[in-house]
Amino acid sequence: MRIQLIGLGNVGKNLVALIEEKQGFLLSNGIPLRVVSVSDSNGTAHSNSGLDLNQILKRKKDNWKGFSKYETGYSALDAIKNIRSDAVVELTPSNPSGEPGLTHIKSALECKKNVVTANKTPFVLAYEDLLDIARKNQVRLLYEATVAAHLPVFCLIESCFKADKIVRIEGILNATTNFIIGQIERGRTFQEALTQAIKEGWAETDYSDDVDGVDSARKVVILANAFFKKGARLEDVKIKGIRNIGKSIDRAKQLHKKVKLMCCISRKGTNVEMSVTPRLIAKNDPLATVNAGDMAMKLVFQTSRQVFVSAQFAGVKQTAYAVLNDLIKVAQLNHCC
Numbered sequence: 001m002r003i004q005l006i007g008l009g010n011v012g013k014n015l016v017a018l019i020e021e022k023q024g025f026l027l028s029n030g031i032p033l034r035v036v037s038v039s040d041s042n043g044t045a046h047s048n049s050g051l052d053l054n055q056i057l058k059r060k061k062d063n064w065k066g067f068s069k070y071e072t073g074y075s076a077l078d079a080i081k082n083i084r085s086d087a088v089v090e091l092t093p094s095n096p097s098g099e100p101g102l103t104h105i106k107s108a109l110e111c112k113k114n115v116v117t118a119n120k121t122p123f124v125l126a127y128e129d130l131l132d133i134a135r136k137n138q139v140r141l142l143y144e145a146t147v148a149a150h151l152p153v154f155c156l157i158e159s160c161f162k163a164d165k166i167v168r169i170e171g172i173l174n175a176t177t178n179f180i181i182g183q184i185e186r187g188r189t190f191q192e193a194l195t196q197a198i199k200e201g202w203a204e205t206d207y208s209d210d211v212d213g214v215d216s217a218r219k220v221v222i223l224a225n226a227f228f229k230k231g232a233r234l235e236d237v238k239i240k241g242i243r244n245i246g247k248s249i250d251r252a253k254q255l256h257k258k259v260k261l262m263c264c265i266s267r268k269g270t271n272v273e274m275s276v277t278p279r280l281i282a283k284n285d286p287l288a289t290v291n292a293g294d295m296a297m298k299l300v301f302q303t304s305r306q307v308f309v310s311a312q313f314a315g316v317k318q319t320a321y322a323v324l325n326d327l328i329k330v331a332q333l334n335h336c337c
Contacts, residue, residue: 001331004037006076007091014320020053039076087114094121109133116326118145127225145322151311168266168300175293176210177261212241213276238275258288
């Protein structure tokens with residue numbers, strides 16, 4: 001399967017390394033993945049016969065110096081429109097405007113190319129529009145990595161609960177805030193915990209979306225649109241972050257409870273309520289066991305009742321793995337190997 005990669009940040013670089021690492025498995029299962037182009041913000045490296053993945057990582061680190069296959073100014077959009085491929089992997093940052101990812105995804109779908117992405121904001125701003133374009137052009141649009149890295153969410157529900165109705169979702173969907181809360185529980189102040197999170201790589205230097213609950217709220221919107229058919233928007237989510245969570249943690253200790261930044265979606269009659277807020281939860285709640293930078297989700301169904309799924313999160317390599325898994329699904333479903 002011929003792949004175009006857009007965005008060569010941490011997730012993109014880890015994806016390239018993973019494809020190389022898993023070559024033996026992929027080839028033995030009849031899934032040869034050939035990366036025919038890689039686009040960053042300055043240009044595109046491309047080869048119809050496929051790029052050497054080890055060389056891509058090395059050349060990117062050297063800013064593509066002396067690399068004849070890299071064209072400065074050859075944009076990702078040019079690459080989507082002009083280079084033959086089966087799938088486009090869109091891994092640019094999740095900017096509030098949705099761009100450039102939103103335009104990249106729309107263009108790829110309109111060119112009848114399958115799309116796999118970890119980019120959240122396009123789905124927050126244009127979920128139904130993107131799915132409509134994919135349906136009209138009879139291509140796949142997979143986005144497992146948008147909500148909680150490698151935590152199985154969309155694949156789990158779509159594979160195992162086809163005939164059931166989801167009633168409520170509760171989740172811990174932001175690794176940064178869960179790590180910070182754990183540090184405060186150990187006696188650090190919020191600022192000390194945040195500094196530690198940055199030092200250990202859990203938080204970016206621009207951490208506001210995480211600690212203010214905005215990143216979690218984006219994930220809530222995607223889940224609501226995917227499973228509750230809500231037409232949800234970011235402004236529909238009640239959001240409270242963790243900047244002043246210290247008192248809540250002290251109170252939780254007194255009550256023998258835990259505090260978590262909880263993402264909640266629930267049906268109330270014909271309405272769907274959505275929130276991201278710190279909540280006290282009982283220690284026997286499975287979500288209370290989710291510590292450090294790990295993530296989890298508790299799903300309540302009409303028939304199957306409660307299902308709990310959690311995942312240890314160590315870094316962006318696991319996000320890249322979720323992207324790779326979606327690529328494998330595209331290859332197998334479309335027989336484009």
